[in-house]
Amino acid sequence: MQKKKILVVSLVVCAVVTLVFLSLPKKGVTATNTGWKVMVSNDLGIHCTCPDSSLISILPPANTLRAQVFNGSEIVTDPAKIRVEYSVPFADQLMTDPQYLTYLDNANKMYPTQEGWAKVSRTNPVSIVGTPLKSGKFVSKPEHNMWVAELIPVFPPKQPAGGEGTFKDAFGDIRQAFPKVTVTVKDAVTGAVLAQNTNTTTPVAFANCCTCHREIYKDKFGQYPANPLDSFRQTMLAPHDLKHNTDLLKLTQAGIPVRCSRCHMDPAVGGKTPGYPLSLYPAAAGLRLPIPAKTMTLSMALHQGHNLKNEFHTRYAALGFKESCEACHPGKETVGCMRGLHVNMTTASGKKLDFNCSDCHGDLNMRFATGQLLDPWSYRTLPRCSNCHKSNIGEWTNAQIEKYGKIQFGGAYLNSRGHADNKILCTSCHGSPHAEIPSKISWENIFYSTFNGGKAAPLGKCYGCHTDAGYSGWGRPPHGMSDNLAP
Template structure:
């Protein structure tokens, strides 16, 4: 598989634009593309109610490796559908979902086929030019209405697009291959299908037993149950009127041909501008209510569950496997997952807390990555996100807005977005899904966090602290010059190389490499921890006489 991935190497073109901030003559380029969430969700049916539309986001940055800077002008960046590693191709969406039939009553938009709510068409064989966002120095296409079904009507939650950077004459400078993950696996069928389980709560008038199939059935059961619980309240009647729904209730509205948008009453930051004053936000209502629900698979309340199975009852996971990044795939010595959804987000009741702002109040990188450590939980015993003083691996404060700081909006080294090098949320390099890793292999020649200096720098200066997160230059040049710095700054070295200088997970090699220390040679395997004892008899010790093992 790795051999197949390597065949997708990016094109490095030569151009001659002499504009300020534009590509320089003779310089190689890299285009780094990513999806922002790691998994975008959409409804599998829109005729009864909707939580989320098909709405995927694509971001990209272009690096001029010759001038060691981001390209901010003089280029256009486009995206288009392309086959994935298995040949699956997704070039249209409108015949794979009934979203376009109900987009007007649900979202107030009478959309042409394959056009999304953000003004972008779904990825096709015709390139679409991405917009440029100056505040983040990135190109973006927000709201691509791609679906998890390819052109052969086969399920594929990881369709791939090709992102191409071109100069003013249309000459290709660089390209990358990016997954636009999308899932319609959101489901409430385990508890709301007619006759689903003894502990489930049927509507007052009984299960609807919709003969049209399970999708219509559980969705109508939910609306009936919602009406049972609230229809007698004046607040509910007012909300129905404000939303333009039938005064007889949500089920009557949907059965009359007008599907329900959940966010029409319950606000969601995933759909800005939605909701009604005085009505609980959607994430609060859903997580608080369902925290008490008994998981039919375990017999425990969902709030008591400590693994991702509880979240996968509703969120995409059991089939889609959306939690697939390096953290989600980490295991303990007994083979069980080291990090669960709850490790970062806490329990369901905490996620649903009225004090929490959905979609914006999320765990941060520094909650686990601090003081040279890698914690396995981002929250304390109270379920609150930890706030260490160490900001070396921290998200940017006050992004996207005051009081909030999110990984997917943060940037670092040279203005690169964090996700450009580390991968999308929930799909951080290295992902268990091969297509996610294509971008990193194209960029640096091997899988993993993009950490090879020469990937984006052809004129590489040796620096002790100028790299990402204050990292020194990686490679032979640093080895040749690190002695004086290491002698004077041992504690700085200890942050990554360990308090005893015998290595730590922060000092692993991302690829096999050979290093020479004067006339001695040391061979490192992939993921081997680099220590002071590899070449020396400890920090400040004499060089060892050691040769590579082949």
């Protein structure tokens, strides 16, 4: 009997303790030093996609954001403490955009689910790896001290009124190339908002293919095509079929859009060249299908194919571009991809910087001669900051990148870290590639101005994160190449 009483009392005590525990308020993380902040950058200056995916696609909509979250000077990557989310305010607008819908309707024809790609549709608007369009969560990458939202399927939204950051597409629509999304850091326990950046850019535009191909169509047929896609049928696919003994034009007539990277290796979409197996494309039976190229990367095919044509060089010169890159890439003279300090800064001596693409990347002849296009999107072949700046700025060598872990495809700038025992991404303080602060796009400077006393400059003061501005011995981050920018 005594044992039963003890058992009952014990159960009652446990129940009371449990109820008290459940009734206690949830306790989240505590802010320290200068509080919470989130530094967000993009992995490219601008992402190119195609305005219509029903015929041909070089790249799908895919925008990757990298975030570093700080509580004071502490980098936080623990999902048990915080969660990092993004939201796309123009997502609903894209869902009524006929051009964007061609991506949703045709994505799995180019990226079949049987190969492991995500199911994409109008009822499931996600990227080819399953990242949602409207909102989603960043994934923690503690080994790189960051959070990543990979391949968000954003598209340049229409902005008929024009204004800063807009361009006119092949269909006559005015679009925004630097649309803003919101990145929010929340307490994983309480859901309280700890930090938020409402000016995060997801830069995306269209390649300038129509600039020349519409003109070539006009030269051949005496008038511009009624549908811009006809210029690609007649001046891109048909010549490819004739030269390489393929039936790409018939492939599209069978309802299968051409995805260039199915035959030409492209690290931006995984680097695989699966070709067109009939098991996935039974409608292609009887057609002369292209054979995956073993050495002809997509970068090499596109650059070499254009560079060998005299017509290409005369056309871009006639259009007034300073160099050939601008004829295809959404550069500084068209959309404005190249918008960072290299074209938007006056040095301490009063010199206005006005770089061209080739000042860093080299011209095509040099890139061919050095084999850069055989190994595209790589830290081994892309330009380095140290090519011009002093060598002790913290940029990692190839050996360091390979030893400590490559973060992603791309150059040394994207794969380097420094400060705080090599934990801080270069892009967190300096901005995204081609958009190094100060940027010509005003809203890309807002976050940096907040921590720089109102000046658009790379993060250059210790008090942005630390309570003791002189703790380091420098009083500023330990490399002097940006001294003339610091407020």
